[in-house]
Structures are given as structure tokens and as C-alpha cells.
Amino acid sequence: MSPKTITRRDFLKLTAMTAGAAVVAACGGKTESGGSSAAGGAAITLVQYYHEYGEEGCAEASKRYADEYTTVKSNVKVDRQWIPGDYGQKLNAALLTDQAPDVWESGPDAARYKAGICADLTDLYTGVKDDFNPAVIDASSWQSKIMGIRMIIDTGGIYCRKTVLDAAGVKPPTTLEEVVNAAKALTTDKQKGLFLGNDGIGGVFDQSIYASGVKKLVENGKVVFNTDRAAKAVSYIKKLNDDNSLLVGAPTDWWDPSSLTGDLAAMQWCGLWAMPGIRKVIGEDFYVVPWPKLDDQGAPSTFLGGWTTFVTAKSKNVDAAKAFAKWLWIENTKNQQDWSLSYGFHIPPRKSAAASAEKLKSGQAKEMWDAVDKYGHDESPFWTGAMGTALGNAAANIIKNGADAKAELDAAAKTCQTELDKVLA
Amino acid sequence: MSVMASTPSAPVKPKSNTRLRNTLTFWAFVGPLALGLLVFVYIPIVWGFIISFFEARQTVTPSQFVGLTNYVDMLTDPNFVKALVTFLIFAVFIVPTTFFLSLALALLVNNTTKGTSFFRTVFFLPTACSYVVASMTWRMSIFNGLPFGFANIVLGWLGVAPIQWINKPDPPYFWIVLVTVRLWLQLGFYMILFLAGLQEIDRALYEAALVDGAKRGWQTFRHITFPLLRNTSVSILLLSLIAAFQAFDEFYNVLSTGVGSSSNITLARPPLVYIYQVAMADQNYGRGAAGAFILVAIIIAVTIVQGRLFGLGRAEA
DSSP states (O other): OOOOOOOHHHHHHHHHHHHHHHHHHHHSOOOSSSOSSOOTTOSEEEEEEEEOOOSTTHHHHHHHHHHHHHHHSTTEEEEEEEEOSOHHHHHHHHHTSTTOOSEEEEOOOHHHHHTTOBOOOGGGGTTTGGGBOHHHHHHTEETTEEOOEEOOBBOEEEEEEHHHHHHHTOOOOOBHHHHHHHHHHHOOSSOEEEEOOTTSOTTHHHHHHHHTTOOSEETTTEEOOOOHHHHHHHHHHHHHHHTTOBOOSOSSOTTSTHHHHTTSEEEEEEEGGGHHHHHHHHTTOEEEEOBOBSSTTSOOBEEOBOOEEEEBTTOTTHHHHHHHHHIIIIIOHHHHHHHHHSSSOOBOSBHHHHHTOGGGSSHHHHHHHHHHHHHEEOOOTTOOHHHHHHHHHHHHHHHTTOOOHHHHHHHHHHHHHHHHHHHHO | OOOOOOOOOOOOOOOHHHHHHHHHHHHHHHHHHHHHHIIIIIHHHHHHHHHTTBOOBSOSSOOOBOTTHHHHHHHTOHHHHHHHHHHHHHHHHHHHHHHHHHHHHHHHHHHOSSSHHHHHHHHHGGGGSOHHHHHHHIIIIISOSSTTSHHHHHHHHTTOOOOOTTSOSSSOTHHHHHHHHHHHHHHHHHHHHHHHHHHHSOHHHHHHHHHTTOOTTHHHIIIIIHHHTHHHHHHHHHHHHHHHHTOOHHHHHHHOOSTTOOGGGGGSOOHHHHHHIIIIISOBHHHHHHHHHHHHHHHHHHHHHHHHHHTTTOOOO
């Protein structure tokens, strides 16, 4: 029998088939459930996006919630997609297309509300609105409508290694000047005093503005962060950088506690979510304090952050998507507590769910919860990406290039005001 | 014996089914590529050009025409202008360094009598590595700023204190990181181009020069090799300049160190990274598109000027 040779025609056929298969494969989303088509007779498939949470177990939990919903609503299948990498920009790109996810998580953004990207979720809050932390309702509100459902409340603080501070005779800092002095005193050949982030700023530029007693935006549509006091407060971050008492170039960034637990820094700015991981490695050998005040005219500060679920307004299954969002993030207290407390520490946004969260009721977790209640600043929905870029540029110019802090804040405020006027127009 | 006069035969007219088959074969090969180019390159370019004249926030189907506003905004934006200056600094470092180092490597490999294929392969291998992977390796392993980073360990042997490589503008050590990663990645490719150019040079020219008393080495390089590499040299200058304009991956991955910790990118933000931020982070697609077309105009202008100066494509005298 003569060996079979591939003719040019066969080759072309094979090439066309391979290309066709590749095109078909490329059209599918990244799913862990074997495809995007409805399974088990489900008539509706909802696509849900999550960013990649760092805590172990989150990916499995989110998949479990999605699968559980099919047992409640047999005609709906939730295709949970776990998006690694630069989630925000992947989400932005997806929201422009017809392949936008039906349900997704992000932060408050009035520009999105104005562009009609988010569905109105006000009706989902009937009878339960008062049970939510008012700050998170405000952040999702737009023209008397509520556009999102907060999934978790995040906050952060400076974690300090108790034994290291005690040995050096340093107290946890309560003012920005004390932060500078403590970081300097704790810096040795083997360990840096403080880790704010690998760029030497991390997330504390905004907190320093708040610590001076100033907000970024006020309700009457004005940008107000460009004050002399705010300029003085952010100058302390420059001082920290100039003193070489900051850790930079660490293997992971500020949101991961490895630099603290791995003895690379004596203090680290990090989130409440990291507390279980920190305890696992160093036990109770830490203090935690909010970002300190500038002086007695200011106040300590921390972020009242977290992720919010939105529903795409142009979704073909908008009602089904709203029903799923309501089931998961409003009605399902068990899953909300699981999501907030079983993997990392977060505060459940529903007061009733938070009240029964035993893990947050004592020790340092309680201190952080109290701090976020007293000093927490939620991001305004009117604070857009363009404003963040403008303030980020100012931060870099002040801290890295030694530019005049007040002049840079003035320039950033001017850009932000122009942006804000466009959002409010 | 009579000789038959040979008369040219009339061209055979192809049968219509042969012509059809040829046409189908042509489109079978060219069609997918043409379709891909149309869908993924030409339509986006035209669409991008259109939205650069619109207020396109959070949408790629805008309705508010704003004329040249986006172009004016970008050209008067100090950050965009600074990004163009960053590119110039980068090009000043990278283009001549790439040119001379790849030429030197090509000459060395060309003159090696043993293991030529081995060295050619070894130097070319980094070209196959992803920019992202290389950038992460440079940032996290070699130049991570900690005492146990590779570069700092080596400096430690020499008694030098650990250096924060990518965090400070003064001294600007981050340029060492950015330039070395790109050199590692692209030198091999340009070396291959130079090697091809070197192998085109007729050996008889060298033999004739030696007979005329020329000395091997600098004299033959100066008067034979380098002049005859003109077209290759101009191509490499042009390609490396365009590649510098397109710098994105290593800047983004070396200097953006994480979520909420990305101010290092302002130390050296090339135009493409800034345009990406404007379009994708700020969601202002109109301004982003305008920035992209300004960059295209600059690349075209520089290419034309360079082509005129160095005579790319001009027939050899």
C-alpha cells in the first residue's frame, strides 16, 4: 500500500478547518464550566465578571455561588468568569461591546451611570435600604437612583510589628510627623521602616489629603483638595521617600502582607483583608492604626472601599441579572458573610450581616471596623478615572520630582474641575 | 535538408475553468489575510480616525462632533508632551546602542570560524522571549531593589550598597533597566539582519583590497564593509526608531508595579503608554485616538526625513 501523501487541496482543507476551529474557539469566553451555552436545560445564561481576588478560596466560593443559583432558579445558569490581570481595563473594553457581562463588579463611577451603562437597581432595595451602611448607598446613588450593590466594605491601616516597635522604643504613629520619625528609627541594614507600596506612595496620597481635614470633592460640584494643609500633608510622603526609610522593589505590592510577615519592613500599609494571613504567620505580634492625622486640626483617615456589583443596562437578560444580583448580594446573608469573612476579612455592607460577624467583634479587627466607621472615606462616584490620573500625576511630580506641592495640587484640581463639570453637565 | 523556420507560437489562451481555479486559489491564500487586515486593522484605523473628532467618553459610537478639540487637548497636555520627550530620550539611548552593538555582534559571529551557528542561535534566542516575561524578570529578579536582587548582590560583592533601581528619578537608574531589557530582547534580531548584509558583500572585494595593500581590520571595515552595509544600516536605524516609538511593554511592566501603586510609570511614560491610559483608564477614546494619530504623523514625518537623509531605497551609485 502506497503511503498517503497530502495534496495541496487536502492541505488547504485542513488549514481552513483549523482556522475555523480556532475562530470558533476564540469566540468563546473563558469559563470553568465547559462553555457559555446554557446547561441542563437552562434557558438563560448570565455572564458574571469578578476580578482576581488574592485570598485563597475566593475563586471557588464565587463559582459555588454561581452554581448554587441554578438550584434556586433552574432556568438560569450563571457563567462566572474570573478575570486575572488588569481587570478594570478589560472590563471597560468589554462594556463597550455586545458581549458585555450581565453582572460585574467595579467601583462607583458617575461617568458610567451617566453613559447609561449601569441598570437602575433602586427597586431591589425595597424594604432593606436602611439595613445598608449609608456611605455605600451614597456611593452608588445617581439622580435619586441606586445603581449598584456593595458586596464588601474594605478598609486599611498601618500594620506595625509589635516586637520590633517595642524593641526600638517606638510607639504606633498618631501623626504624619510620627510616621516619618518611626520609619526612620525602625530602618536598619536588614529591614526598612515602612512599606507603602513599590512606588513609595501606594494608596496613601489620598489618605494624606484626608488626614489634613480636607475632602477631594464636595457635594456642590467643587474640587477642594488643593489647600495649603493638604500640600503640607502630602509633603510627609516625600520626606519618607527622601529618608530612604521606605521599602521599594518588594516581590509583591502593598495589598499583600508578605513584606511585613517576611521581615522586609517593620510597618506596612495594608488592608483588613490581609489580617487572617498576617495572624497565620506572626500571630498577634502586630498593632494596626489608621493613616495618622496631620495635626490636631486634621483627623486619622482610612478608605471605606470595596467592590460593588452592577448590572449592564443593555443586557438581554436584565431582569434575570437583577434577580441574581439581588439573590446574591441582598437576600443571601449566608453567602455574604462567607464572602466577607471566610477567605480574607471584609466588613459585610448590610448592618444585620455585619452585626452577626463574630470575627470582627474583637481585637484589631474591631479596632479597624471602629476606625472605618469614624474615619473612613468612600470614593465619590463623581471621582472618575481621568481625575485619578490627574491627581496621580501630581503625586508623582511632588514625591518623585520634588515639584512644589501646592502648585501641583492646584494644577490637578483645575483638570479635575474640568472633568467634574463634564460629568455633571 | 530543409530547415524549418521556427515561428513564435501564439500564446495559449487559458481555459476559463483554469482561470477560475487560479482566481479561487489566489483568494484562498490571500482572502483570510485580506479579511483579517480589513476587520482588525483597516476598519479600526478608519473608526479611530473618525472618533478622534468626537467627544467619545465611555463609548466608541459617539455623536457629539468636536472638530480638532481632541488634537488641541493632546498637543497642549504637558503629560503628552513629556511622553514625547521621554521617547526622544529613549531613542537617543536605544537606537545608536542597538545599531553599534548588533553590528559588533554580527561582525564577531561572521568572523568566527568555529561554532558560528551556535553563537548565531544563542544571540538570536532572546528575540523569541516575550517582552512581558523579560520585563517581569528584569523588575522582580535582576533589578528588584532589595539586597537579594541579582544586580544588588553583584554590587554587594564590590562593596556597593543596594540600589533602588526603578523608583527614583535622580539618579535615573531605571533607564539602565529599560535599556538593558530591550537590548537583550532585540539585539539578536538586528544582528541577523546585519549578518545577512555582511554575507551579501562579495569576498573578491576584500581580496582585491588586500592585494592593493589594505590591512585587515579597521581599514577594510571602514572602506568596504561599512559602506556596503548602507541599506542594511538604514533599515536597522529606521526599524529600531519605529520600535522605540512603539515602546510600551517594557515600560508598562517594569514601571507599573501594581494596583494603586503605579506612579513609577510617570518617571518614563512613553507616548503609547500615555495614550493607553487616556483611552483605557480614563475612558476618553476620542482623545486617545487623537493622540494615536499625532504619533502616527510624527512616525511618518521622521521616516520620510530619515529616508531622504540616508537614501533608503535609492539605487546604489
